[in-house]
Amino acid sequence: MNPFFKKLTRREQHIFSIFFSIFCMGVAIAVSFIYHNLVPDNLTNIVLIFILALVVVSRYTVGYWYGIFCCLFAVVCVNYLFAYPYFALNFTLPDYPVTFLGMAAITLLTSTLTSHLAKQAEMLAEHEKKLNEAEKEKMRANLLRAISHDLRTPLTGIIGNSSVFLENQVRLSEEEKTEIVSNINNDANWLLNMVENLLTVTRITGDNLTVKSNEEPLEEVVAESLQRLSKRYPDVVIDAQIPDEFILVPMDAILIEQVTINLLENAIIHSESVAPIKLLVENHSDHVSFTIRDYGVGLPREMLNNLFDSTVYTTSGTSDAHRGMGIGLSICQTIITAHHGTLTGRNHKHGAEFIFTLPKTIKEDGLEK
Amino acid sequence: MKARIKILLIEDDKSISRFIATALEGNGYKIMAALTGKEGISLAASFCPDVILLDLGLPDVDGLQVLKQIRTWSNVPVIVLSARTKEQEKVEALDMGADDYITKPFGTEELMARIRTCMRHRHSGTPDRIYKALNLEINFEKRLVKLEGKEIHLTQIEYQLLTLLAENSGRVLTYSFIMNAIWGPYMDSNNQILRVNMANIRRKIEKNPAQPQYVFTEIGIGYRMLDNEHV
Numbered sequence: 001m002n003p004f005f006k007k008l009t010r011r012e013q014h015i016f017s018i019f020f021s022i023f024c025m026g027v028a029i030a031v032s033f034i035y036h037n038l039v040p041d042n043l044t045n046i047v048l049i050f051i052l053a054l055v056v057v058s059r060y061t062v063g064y065w066y067g068i069f070c071c072l073f074a075v076v077c078v079n080y081l082f083a084y085p086y087f088a089l090n091f092t093l094p095d096y097p098v099t100f101l102g103m104a105a106i107t108l109l110t111s112t113l114t115s116h117l118a119k120q121a122e123m124l125a126e127h128e129k130k131l132n133e134a135e136k137e138k139m140r141a142n143l144l145r146a147i148s149h150d151l152r153t154p155l156t157g158i159i160g161n162s163s164v165f166l167e168n169q170v171r172l173s174e175e176e177k178t179e180i181v182s183n184i185n186n187d188a189n190w191l192l193n194m195v196e197n198l199l200t201v202t203r204i205t206g207d208n209l210t211v212k213s214n215e216e217p218l219e220e221v222v223a224e225s226l227q228r229l230s231k232r233y234p235d236v237v238i239d240a241q242i243p244d245e246f247i248l249v250p251m252d253a254i255l256i257e258q259v260t261i262n263l264l265e266n267a268i269i270h271s272e273s274v275a276p277i278k279l280l281v282e283n284h285s286d287h288v289s290f291t292i293r294d295y296g297v298g299l300p301r302e303m304l305n306n307l308f309d310s311t312v313y314t315t316s317g318t319s320d321a322h323r324g325m326g327i328g329l330s331i332c333q334t335i336i337t338a339h340h341g342t343l344t345g346r347n348h349k350h351g352a353e354f355i356f357t358l359p360k361t362i363k364e365d366g367l368e369k
Numbered sequence: 370m371k372a373r374i375k376i377l378l379i380e381d382d383k384s385i386s387r388f389i390a391t392a393l394e395g396n397g398y399k400i401m402a403a404l405t406g407k408e409g410i411s412l413a414a415s416f417c418p419d420v421i422l423l424d425l426g427l428p429d430v431d432g433l434q435v436l437k438q439i440r441t442w443s444n445v446p447v448i449v450l451s452a453r454t455k456e457q458e459k460v461e462a463l464d465m466g467a468d469d470y471i472t473k474p475f476g477t478e479e480l481m482a483r484i485r486t487c488m489r490h491r492h493s494g495t496p497d498r499i500y501k502a503l504n505l506e507i508n509f510e511k512r513l514v515k516l517e518g519k520e521i522h523l524t525q526i527e528y529q530l531l532t533l534l535a536e537n538s539g540r541v542l543t544y545s546f547i548m549n550a551i552w553g554p555y556m557d558s559n560n561q562i563l564r565v566n567m568a569n570i571r572r573k574i575e576k577n578p579a580q581p582q583y584v585f586t587e588i589g590i591g592y593r594m595l596d597n598e599h600v
Binding site: 192215216217219220221222223224226227238240241242244246248253254257279281 | 456474561564565567568571572577578579580581585586587588589
């Protein structure tokens with residue numbers, strides 16, 4: 001069935017069918033009259049005109065009944081108007097049953113075919129929907145698996161360290177105790193960070209992944225991100241440069257802060273360098289860009305192609321040592337995509353850099369106020 | 370000997386309650402813990418605490434309701450404990466009369482600092498005449514703002530804004546509180562004018578607006594100024 005039809009309710013579909021049938025029959029009669037006046041006594045072609053109208057009716061109305069009704073009407077009509085004797089019914093014509101049966105058969109067949117087609121289309125759509133859902137489900141499962149893995153690592157540390165502490169309290173030196181407890185503290189902080197990341201994602205809602213956005217001054221967002229980061233990493237130096245002008249950008253500030261912090265944190269942890277990390281914010285005509293550039297070892301080549309796929313890192317052997325940045329990155333990408341921006345990661349001469357952009361104006365279909 | 374400062378903690382999670390109590394007692398405070406809102410309200414009346422720490426997610430009564438009830442008869446400083454993503458909740462609490470908030474999870478040092486700030490604001494009967502922190506100095510009587518010894522020129526509004534923050538240094542002030550104080554109650558609720566003025570102030574007193582030293586942003590909530598050292 002055509003898309004226009006799908007939008008109508010059942011009742012409207014039937015009303016449409018009635019009018020459409022009447023219209024088609026009317027047109028057929030009119031055309032036949034004209035034709036009959038031009039070329040008298042050519043019943044075959046008039047029957048053909050009516051058959052054509054019947055096919056059209058069967059194709060574009062719901063169910064069989066409109067077609068069958070029109071078929072009866074057409075037979076009577078042809079008989080009454082266009083077959084000798086004109087303007088009188090005569091069912092004794094020898095070829096009459098053949099004409100009638102032929103028209104009826106064509107109508108039925110067309111109606112059946114159309115109904116069938118419509119059903120098939122519906123089934124196809126259903127199937128596609130299921131496939132889509134399965135895809136989503138798969139993504140969710142992957143994410144869950146990755147998360148569980150990433151959560152398990154620090155939890156193992158916490159449980160292990162705390163049980164060592166409990167079982168050996170007497171034998172442990174003060175130094176060892178401090179070390180154990182600070183390990184627990186580190187792991188717990190990391191866990192918290194992870195969970196906060198996950199929580200922020202719940203702010204992105206709906207099927208088309210939209211965010212609530214407000215106009216926020218760029219400098220305040222950058223400043224707050226850096227402030228929060230410095231609470232976790234008091235010794236890290238970040239070289240931040242922002243445009244001089246006052247710029248408002250529509251965004252969910254909490255989410256963008258999360259992205260900035262995640263990317264900076266990745267740079268701190270994974271660059272294996274203490275050179276100051278650069279945070280460069282630039283103002284372009286229709287968007288702003290954030291560049292997070294570190295001067296360390298750069299991204300491993302095998303990661304470059306699937307940086308934002310949350311499942312990649314957990315399967316690789318290094319994830320435990322490195323505490324996969326995969327989820328962090330895929331969350332960042334989800335957030336940026338929801339803002340209609342872009343996120344890219346690449347290597348430069350002396351390390352790695354991540355760049356994300358945010359549009360300065362709200363798109364029609366996108367962010368909601 | 371000076372009487373110990375009494376703190377009432379209203380928090381339903383026993384493990385968190387225990388850790389806060391231990392930390393506070395270690396710092397010489399006297400602590401009383403309530404596990405429910407109702408218990409908290411009755412203790413607030415009988416125990417006469419100097420500061421109340423209030424968790425907003427309580428099992429029996431909404432934390433905001435507890436705050437509202439306590440505020441009907443007491444002016445005791447209240448610090449709200451809340452999760453990070455719930456800006457709206459924090460703003461509501463602050464506008465309903467909470468003195469400050471602290472985001473869970475927090476370190477003990479941060480908590481101590483907040484309690485000290487709260488106590489000081491309640492007990493200093495006369496307002497400070499001078500604000501001084503790092504290289505910034507504000508003389509409220511002379512209406513003078515100095516950065517590294519050099520005078521800074523601010524517009525009327527900017528000066529009012531900065532002094533409002535300085536007088537409440539260490540505490541977060543909500544957008545609506547600031548808007549009300551500077552522009553009056555009939556200003557429309559759009560706070561862009563405030564944020565533009567803050568941006569101008571930042572350009573005058575901060576070396577790098579991206580890494581401010583004096584005025585901190587708490588997005589979705591308001592602004593907080595670095596604590597006054599001149600006490």
